Amino acid sequence: MEFHELAALSSGHVAARALQTAVKLGLFDKLAEAEATAAALAQRLSCEPRALALLANALVALELLEKRDDRYALAPVARRFLVGSAADYFGAMVLFEERLFALWARLEASVRSGRPARTADSFQGERGETELFIAAMDDLVRARGDARFLAERLDLGAVGLLADIGGGPGTYVVEFLRRWPGMRAVVYDLPGTLEVSRAILKRNAPWALERLALREFDYHTQEIPEPADAILLSNVIHLEDEQTCALLAQKCFRALNPGGLFLIKDHIMNEALTEPVAGALFSLQLLLTTRGRDYSFKEVTAWLARAGFAAPTLSRLPFPPFTSSVASARKPAD
Numbered sequence: 001m002e003f004h005e006l007a008a009l010s011s012g013h014v015a016a017r018a019l020q021t022a023v024k025l026g027l028f029d030k031l032a033e034a035e036a037t038a039a040a041l042a043q044r045l046s047c048e049p050r051a052l053a054l055l056a057n058a059l060v061a062l063e064l065l066e067k068r069d070d071r072y073a074l075a076p077v078a079r080r081f082l083v084g085s086a087a088d089y090f091g092a093m094v095l096f097e098e099r100l101f102a103l104w105a106r107l108e109a110s111v112r113s114g115r116p117a118r119t120a121d122s123f124q125g126e127r128g129e130t131e132l133f134i135a136a137m138d139d140l141v142r143a144r145g146d147a148r149f150l151a152e153r154l155d156l157g158a159v160g161l162l163a164d165i166g167g168g169p170g171t172y173v174v175e176f177l178r179r180w181p182g183m184r185a186v187v188y189d190l191p192g193t194l195e196v197s198r199a200i201l202k203r204n205a206p207w208a209l210e211r212l213a214l215r216e217f218d219y220h221t222q223e224i225p226e227p228a229d230a231i232l233l234s235n236v237i238h239l240e241d242e243q244t245c246a247l248l249a250q251k252c253f254r255a256l257n258p259g260g261l262f263l264i265k266d267h268i269m270n271e272a273l274t275e276p277v278a279g280a281l282f283s284l285q286l287l288l289t290t291r292g293r294d295y296s297f298k299e300v301t302a303w304l305a306r307a308g309f310a311a312p313t314l315s316r317l318p319f320p321p322f323t324s325s326v327a328s329a330r331k332p333a334d
């Protein structure tokens with residue numbers, strides 16, 4: 001690593017805070033209405049003009065805005081991803097990161113104690129927090145395109161019923177149902193999450209609710225009640241410790257029909273747990289907020305083998321933009 005890279009690393013939070021603050025202020029939405037000088041923008045956002053100009057200049061330097069004479073306008077990336085009305089809006093994820101920022105200040109304490117910096121409750125404690133968490137998951141997956149990518153690549157033609165465990169906003173199942181008209185699906189999740197999921201689905205894909213059931217479910221205490229031809233576990237194992245992941249694999253095995261397909265999508269790490277980079281860093285966020293971390297393919301394979309699955313395969317989604325992988329395994333046919 002060169003010195004300039006080290007220096008940039010040391011102050012990486014500064015650029016993140018500039019972006020998060022701009023989204024929180026509604027700056028990109030205001031500039032979507034019309035380009036503006038710093039003074040005009042400051043007035044519309046109830047900010048101090050000199051300070052707002054400093055933020056706008058930093059956003060130009062980060063290539064999120066463009067500056068012509070003394071007027072600021074959206075750069076293409078901001079128009080596509082940071083304006084509330086955009087199809088690929090990514091703002092809820094930015095605002096979720098903004099909410100997590102205070103927790104990062106407590107990383108040292110978590111590394112010393114090994115304990116999370118907040119209750120590891122998947123943000124179920126308060127409605128506003130659940131809304132932000134689930135909207136963030138939806139924005140991230142839609143903006144990056146994971147669900148569309150998998151719907152094009154996976155062969156789910158023989159799947160009559162798909163169970164999405166911890167399916168959250170249902171972003172994946174919506175794309176699978178779109179691609180496979182004969183498929184039905186169930187999203188199993190906690191009640192607080194499902195309230196938010198229902199609102200998101202009614203707004204974004206009301207047609208999907210005709211073939212998609214939302215069922216209250218806690219994988220810590222319940223068995224999956226209906227046999228499924230395929231089970232998806234996306235971004236769930238990273239919430240949990242090793243023992244829970246092993247038990248979850250066994251629950252999924254029991255709920256699958258013979259020959260059924262089990263898909264685990266997550267940052268699935270190399271054996272040293274150092275790659276992909278995004279996964280190694282994300283494990284620190286998981287330390288702050290969950291009981292889990294990102295696991296290696298070797299660890300995942302051991303849980304699946306113990307549950308009875310045939311040997312899994314691993315497909316890495318192409319980087320960029322993706323940073324995760326899919327491990328797939330079948331329950332042996334009778």
Ligand SMILES: C[S@@+](CC[C@H](N)C(=O)[O-])C[C@H]1O[C@@H](n2cnc3c(N)ncnc32)[C@H](O)[C@@H]1O
Pocket residue numbers: 122137138141165166167168169170171188189190193217218219220233234235236239
């Ligand atoms: C990181 S989100 C992933 C959402 C979605 N699968 C995706 O990949 O975008 C984790 C999901 O697991 C759900 N969850 C957490 N604990 C759970 C539990 N005990 N039982 C069922 N779902 C749970 C959360 O509510 C949330 O929707």
